[in-house]
Amino acid sequence: MKKITALLLILVMIGLTACGKKDEKEPAAKPATPEEVYAKMEEQVTFPEKMVRLSDEDLLNTFGFETENFEEFVYVICENILLAENIVLVKVKDGVDPETVKKTLSDYVSDQTMMLESYVPEQAVIAKKSVVGVKGDFVYMIMSSKVTELEKIVNEMVTAK
Amino acid sequence: MKKTAFLITAIVLAAGVLISCSGSNAGRVNQASAESETTPTEVTATGTPTPSPSPSPSPTPSAIPTPTPIPVKELSDFDPKDFFKDAVFCGDSLLHHFRFRAGPSVKPEIFGDRNTSEWLTIGSYCVRIAVKDVKTLHPGDQACCPKYRGERVNLWEAIPETGKTRVIMFFGPNDIGITLVDGFIDNYKALIEHIKETTPNAKFYILSITPMRKDMQFIGRLCNDNIHKANERLREMCDENGWTYVDVESELCDANGNLILYKNGKAISDGTNVHLTSDGYEFWNSQLEKLAREELQKEYYEGFK
Secondary structure (H helix, E strand, O other), rough: OOHHHHHHHHHHHHHHHHHHHHHHHOOOOOOOOOHHHHHOOOOOOOOOEEEEEEHHHHHHHHHHHHHHHEEEEEEEEEEOHHHHHEEEEEEEOOOOOOOHHHHHHHHHHHHHHHHHOOOOOOOOHHHHEEEEEEOOOEEEEEEEEHHHHHHHHHHHHHOOO | HHHHHHHHHHHHHHHHHHHHHHHHHHHHHHHHHHHHHOHHHHHHHHOOOOOOOOOOOOOOOOOOOOOOOOOOOOHHOOOHHHEEEEEEEEEEEHHHHHHHOOHHHHHHHHHHOOOOOOOEEEEOOOHHHHOHHHHHHHHHHOOOOOOEEEOOOOOHHHHHHHHHOOOEEEEEOOOHHHHHHHHHHHHHHHHHHHHHHHHOOOOEEEOOOOOOOHOOOOOOOOOHHHHHHHHHHHHHHHHHHOOOEEEHHHHEOOOOOOOOEOOOOOOOOOOOOOOOOOOOOOOHHHHHHHHHHHHHHHHHHHHHO
16 A cells, blocks of 8 residues: 555656646747748738749749758749739748848849839839848848738747847 | 369360460451551651552662651640740740739649749830840849849840740730831841840740730820731741741730620730730630640651651
């Protein structure tokens, strides 16, 4: 009887210790990935027209980005080229300078604005208000009529290291 | 003892049946092979029946070889994706929309996916700009040139880099309002000549210009009269130079040559002056599929010449 009681006590203690450890090591919230951020954007924001996903080949042709430098990316544009809507979300790999990615995206905004000024001037106004930012290893460019709502999602989901 | 004799007899009979069967099958294969060699439905590359060889008077081994019959292939035997994987599309917003509203986005079984072909397209692109060296253009015009590997490019430099040799082009709506038809055709020819210098084995497929909405024309400049004139000249240009003219216009015109707005109850125009809906591109899809099959068949028979 004594042996059983001792065994039960040991088991209870192990259980309590394990619980205590779990509380001590509560994992920090992981920053969201580009896919997770875009999923939230799609869920919360209504785009003016259908958005389409572009491939690593398109990312290379448009920006010169080699996707081997990225952990993950999302590149979407509006199916209708007459609308400015254009979003790039990138998580760079360790050792890749996010500022160089940001610089390329900023240059793209100027370039696209210039193209739209002569083509669809009212969309150039939207392009001009684009936001490009870096949060740790997360780089983003949002060119959209819904830029404020979309950037808010990035700010809520991605925390700088 | 009786059982043993019965067993031996059965084995001998079975062996006999097997041997005779295999012999007759082999005979059938040979016969079929011989039949297929002389079948009258087979045609040569020129489409004429294969003549049976006349008996040679001297049976020397170096006699004229028997012409190999060319197996007939119908258009449906060719996979259009084999055509489009060698294609680079060059042009303006109508081609850009084709990529995302039609073609590879709705019929990947015909066109492959969106990256099977290369796409050197951008809104507002025109031959008036494309014919000039991008480095000499002012920044506003540079921004209207397509990008390849992150750089604004000249078509004659980017096309050889893509490794593609079927050049499918759509230009016009951003040209004829400015340079009118003569200037448009001159620039188009000059652009293709530039591309031929860097990609001598390129084949050119020129899409006609699709009509625009009647209510959005700029009479005397970008209007359906000029679009139809330009298409006539494009057809002549192609005939004179051995390039292929692809009609993507005729089924989109009403009796007066204006863009039809609805077909079978479906919208054709997307509400802008020249752009089409996904349904509006159905004619493009079918014409390009037809082009791909016809070209592959033509090249197949040319391979036997």
